[in-house]
Amino acid sequence: MSDPSIDADGRLRHLITLDGLGRARIEGLLDRATSLREQFRAGSTSLPLLAGRTVVNLFFEASTRTRTSFELAARRLGATVVNFDIASSSTSKGETLEDTLATIEAMGTDAFIVRHKENGTPARLAAHARRAAILNAGDGNRAHPTQGLLDLLTIRDHKKRVEGLRVAICGDIRHSRVARSDVHGLHALGAAEIRLCGPAALLPDAGEFPGCTLSGDLDAALDGVDVVVMLRIQKERIEGLPGLDEHAYFARYGLDRTRLARAKRDAIVMHPGPMNRGIEIAADVADGAQSVILEQVANGIYARMAVLAELLAAR
Amino acid sequence: MSDPSIDADGRLRHLITLDGLGRARIEGLLDRATSLREQFRAGSTSLPLLAGRTVVNLFFEASTRTRTSFELAARRLGATVVNFDIASSSTSKGETLEDTLATIEAMGTDAFIVRHKENGTPARLAAHARRAAILNAGDGNRAHPTQGLLDLLTIRDHKKRVEGLRVAICGDIRHSRVARSDVHGLHALGAAEIRLCGPAALLPDAGEFPGCTLSGDLDAALDGVDVVVMLRIQKERIEGLPGLDEHAYFARYGLDRTRLARAKRDAIVMHPGPMNRGIEIAADVADGAQSVILEQVANGIYARMAVLAELLAAR
Amino acid sequence: MSDPSIDADGRLRHLITLDGLGRARIEGLLDRATSLREQFRAGSTSLPLLAGRTVVNLFFEASTRTRTSFELAARRLGATVVNFDIASSSTSKGETLEDTLATIEAMGTDAFIVRHKENGTPARLAAHARRAAILNAGDGNRAHPTQGLLDLLTIRDHKKRVEGLRVAICGDIRHSRVARSDVHGLHALGAAEIRLCGPAALLPDAGEFPGCTLSGDLDAALDGVDVVVMLRIQKERIEGLPGLDEHAYFARYGLDRTRLARAKRDAIVMHPGPMNRGIEIAADVADGAQSVILEQVANGIYARMAVLAELLAAR
Numbered sequence: 044m045s046d047p048s049i050d051a052d053g054r055l056r057h058l059i060t061l062d063g064l065g066r067a068r069i070e071g072l073l074d075r076a077t078s079l080r081e082q083f084r085a086g087s088t089s090l091p092l093l094a095g096r097t098v099v100n101l102f103f104e105a106s107t108r109t110r111t112s113f114e115l116a117a118r119r120l121g122a123t124v125v126n127f128d129i130a131s132s133s134t135s136k137g138e139t140l141e142d143t144l145a146t147i148e149a150m151g152t153d154a155f156i157v158r159h160k161e162n163g164t165p166a167r168l169a170a171h172a173r174r175a176a177i178l179n180a181g182d183g184n185r186a187h188p189t190q191g192l193l194d195l196l197t198i199r200d201h202k203k204r205v206e207g208l209r210v211a212i213c214g215d216i217r218h219s220r221v222a223r224s225d226v227h228g229l230h231a232l233g234a235a236e237i238r239l240c241g242p243a244a245l246l247p248d249a250g251e252f253p254g255c256t257l258s259g260d261l262d263a264a265l266d267g268v269d270v271v272v273m274l275r276i277q278k279e280r281i282e283g284l285p286g287l288d289e290h291a292y293f294a295r296y297g298l299d300r301t302r303l304a305r306a307k308r309d310a311i312v313m314h315p316g317p318m319n320r321g322i323e324i325a326a327d328v329a330d331g332a333q334s335v336i337l338e339q340v341a342n343g344i345y346a347r348m349a350v351l352a353e354l355l356a357a358r
Numbered sequence: 359m360s361d362p363s364i365d366a367d368g369r370l371r372h373l374i375t376l377d378g379l380g381r382a383r384i385e386g387l388l389d390r391a392t393s394l395r396e397q398f399r400a401g402s403t404s405l406p407l408l409a410g411r412t413v414v415n416l417f418f419e420a421s422t423r424t425r426t427s428f429e430l431a432a433r434r435l436g437a438t439v440v441n442f443d444i445a446s447s448s449t450s451k452g453e454t455l456e457d458t459l460a461t462i463e464a465m466g467t468d469a470f471i472v473r474h475k476e477n478g479t480p481a482r483l484a485a486h487a488r489r490a491a492i493l494n495a496g497d498g499n500r501a502h503p504t505q506g507l508l509d510l511l512t513i514r515d516h517k518k519r520v521e522g523l524r525v526a527i528c529g530d531i532r533h534s535r536v537a538r539s540d541v542h543g544l545h546a547l548g549a550a551e552i553r554l555c556g557p558a559a560l561l562p563d564a565g566e567f568p569g570c571t572l573s574g575d576l577d578a579a580l581d582g583v584d585v586v587v588m589l590r591i592q593k594e595r596i597e598g599l600p601g602l603d604e605h606a607y608f609a610r611y612g613l614d615r616t617r618l619a620r621a622k623r624d625a626i627v628m629h630p631g632p633m634n635r636g637i638e639i640a641a642d643v644a645d646g647a648q649s650v651i652l653e654q655v656a657n658g659i660y661a662r663m664a665v666l667a668e669l670l671a672a673r
Numbered sequence: 674m675s676d677p678s679i680d681a682d683g684r685l686r687h688l689i690t691l692d693g694l695g696r697a698r699i700e701g702l703l704d705r706a707t708s709l710r711e712q713f714r715a716g717s718t719s720l721p722l723l724a725g726r727t728v729v730n731l732f733f734e735a736s737t738r739t740r741t742s743f744e745l746a747a748r749r750l751g752a753t754v755v756n757f758d759i760a761s762s763s764t765s766k767g768e769t770l771e772d773t774l775a776t777i778e779a780m781g782t783d784a785f786i787v788r789h790k791e792n793g794t795p796a797r798l799a800a801h802a803r804r805a806a807i808l809n810a811g812d813g814n815r816a817h818p819t820q821g822l823l824d825l826l827t828i829r830d831h832k833k834r835v836e837g838l839r840v841a842i843c844g845d846i847r848h849s850r851v852a853r854s855d856v857h858g859l860h861a862l863g864a865a866e867i868r869l870c871g872p873a874a875l876l877p878d879a880g881e882f883p884g885c886t887l888s889g890d891l892d893a894a895l896d897g898v899d900v901v902v903m904l905r906i907q908k909e910r911i912e913g914l915p916g917l918d919e920h921a922y923f924a925r926y927g928l929d930r931t932r933l934a935r936a937k938r939d940a941i942v943m944h945p946g947p948m949n950r951g952i953e954i955a956a957d958v959a960d961g962a963q964s965v966i967l968e969q970v971a972n973g974i975y976a977r978m979a980v981l982a983e984l985l986a987a988r
Contacts, residue, residue: 083466088410095718097745107443108461115412115465118438123748128737137908138947146738146946149970150745278452316461317453340464403725422758423776430727430780433753593767631776632768655779 047169057169057177058350060186061227069231073196076349092356093122096153100126103159108316109180113156116347141171148175153355156180176354184218190315191224193346195232197339198270201311206233211264213296214274214323215245221315225272226252240264241296242284261296265305272313273298273324289322299325303333311335362484372484372492373665375501376542384546388511391664407671408437411468415441418474423631424495428471431662456486463490468670471495491669499533505630506539508661510547512654513585516626521548526579529589529611529638530560536630540587541567555579556611557599576611580620587628588613588639604637614640618648626650677799687799687807688980690816691857699861703826706979722986723752726783730756733789738946739810743786746977771801778805783985786810806984814848820945821854823976825862827969828900831941836863841894843926844904844953845875851945855902856882870894871926872914891926895935902943903928903954919952929955933963941965
């Protein structure tokens, strides 16, 4: 098998994308996250699964939120975590990315958490890693697999199973790695229908998302769904949309209570954060009874713990 | 009781200001700090009072010194400490401060150490926190309660009690949160007299400090006092004072040996740091036998440990 | 003895330079590094030699690589490590360097890892430290003693002993603290011959390196040597060399396979990193069978552990 993410014994070696990972493996990770969550909620304050292991955060794109989530996940499992400051690092002195990786790896690093604005950087590093695991924390608009996992975990918590669900994902689909990883995961777990909705300029190219429907009509997209995922829209992107300002964006593509009423009564509302209140989501919906946004954040820790444990504990 | 700092059982839930905290509570914190100091000086290298707890440094104003003091205090009690980098965080991406707080709290954070240039931010966060404790590490010119505690602890070490003492606080009183928290604490513990001294433009408005005297005459202010607190003067502020340069400031408002001789023989000299040697304090006074400036720094660790233990250990 | 690096009992108190440290002490550190390496490779994930100790990284010059190496070394020995952010610290607010040191030391710091662009800063801090150990992580072009130690360790691993070896050090000798610390260590351990080679403008002043030969002829310098140390050349420095660009630099001073064949068959190739592939070293040599560059990185952890243990464990 040429996928560097799977080793000769069929074990997961890196986590680059959920695409192609397969239902059993994804459900195994979700089960592991659930089990870890139970142990911590029952009173464990740390589990030494990763004692003596070193995890390095290698964030070429700043993201305090995601970095902190990975850092806490690793530390609660007993790992030593180092935040490698790229801005003042050798990479900025002309060293190749591969040499930076090899150097930090030679210091005894067991896993790298990588975020990069270019698609494919984590896969490229995975191909060069000698023994360390690479965890993709977001590359370009391609994949953000732990976000996909935490979203699936949150959906499963509320809906018991993902199979057969109808899901709407709304906003800037084109540039969103969250949308892509959610779709990969939802397909793998048998979601019945995935509707992608947003302004035409922010929808993906036809054919990129087989099995999904594309539309610009949010009311229609929400009709009868079990899950609504609202994506962050960058304010600069709105400025690029002809005839739209923030107010008009909210009027056409924002989730408010009236619109949410089109979804199933027990539909859940998700958002990967950070939110622009009043732009893609109304404040009362963000804080409302159907919102599971803070549960997503909490589940992020356990989903990342599960991935770290899966990749490192068996080695 | 509407003060969010005190819970329904009368326990301290946040530390926002010493103002109104009451003598018993402040003395309890000082006693706890003293007891922790004894344990560490007797050879403890860490006490697991906060094992499994997560403390997040949320510094909107850079302060390596204070941040490091809190970090060491928390880590020596066994907590996991995360330094949240505001500059690259979601708050700078348009997220509200309350959403940033809720998000990091949802990751399992037990306490936030908050510094912010605007008065009232820690109180505002305390009103929104679901379960985490908020510790004010300095807001605007309003309060810096752990500095007040460490100053009281240092005074008590040397003078046995605060009650009945005469204290001079000198320099830029108007902009100083240290002066305010010192005054709150000194009043609560029964200091006999508090003299605030500085250039007229840097004195507070009349009536803001009831029970204190204001003056521009440093010689008179020092006469017979037990404690001298010299405040840092920002060089930019001197430039704004008519007819004063650094040399003239030192001549009129700086503490040198001759001036210090006006205080009691066993008076102690304090400074919250960082010092401008030769501007608000002469080098030989800063390094002299009456200086307790480095003791203040050492006590800062124990005062912060005491607050963290009080706020978190009982939960 | 006036050397602040050695205490009254003849024990090492600071590590400022290898110059004058003496063979026995250097070999003792190498032996300790080797022993620590064995323990970790045999399965130890951490040794609590420094439990309860606080180590502060004080890097006035950014260096993520070296800082991370020290941080991991200290943490694997159980120390608490704080990265003191100079850019947002009191030093930038007019505090003297000595006051910054005294303040952080008063927080209970046991060791400072110091990097500074000016020669002599670590020695100056060592003269002011009350009880903390100062470890030089590179000052100006003067010394980088732990790099010297890790290089000696790597050489000893491959050649069994340093005594009698022939070593070529090539590149920008003039500005290199690595070259200086390597020379100090190689002399102390009895290397037979040290050849320094580079463009005339980047060679040191005559007489600065007694017992070394200086030359501009790389082919001759490599002839029959046991060890080749290639130094990083800053691209800006090449621009300052008359008639040379990167391509011409590589042609005259770069190490390629043809040139390397002039050295002994079992010669090892070293580089302190970060490398400029294709400028001072050919990619196939950097990745070739004789390259021990990544071993240097791995040994850096153990050399730094040995120094920390030597300086702190006995106190």
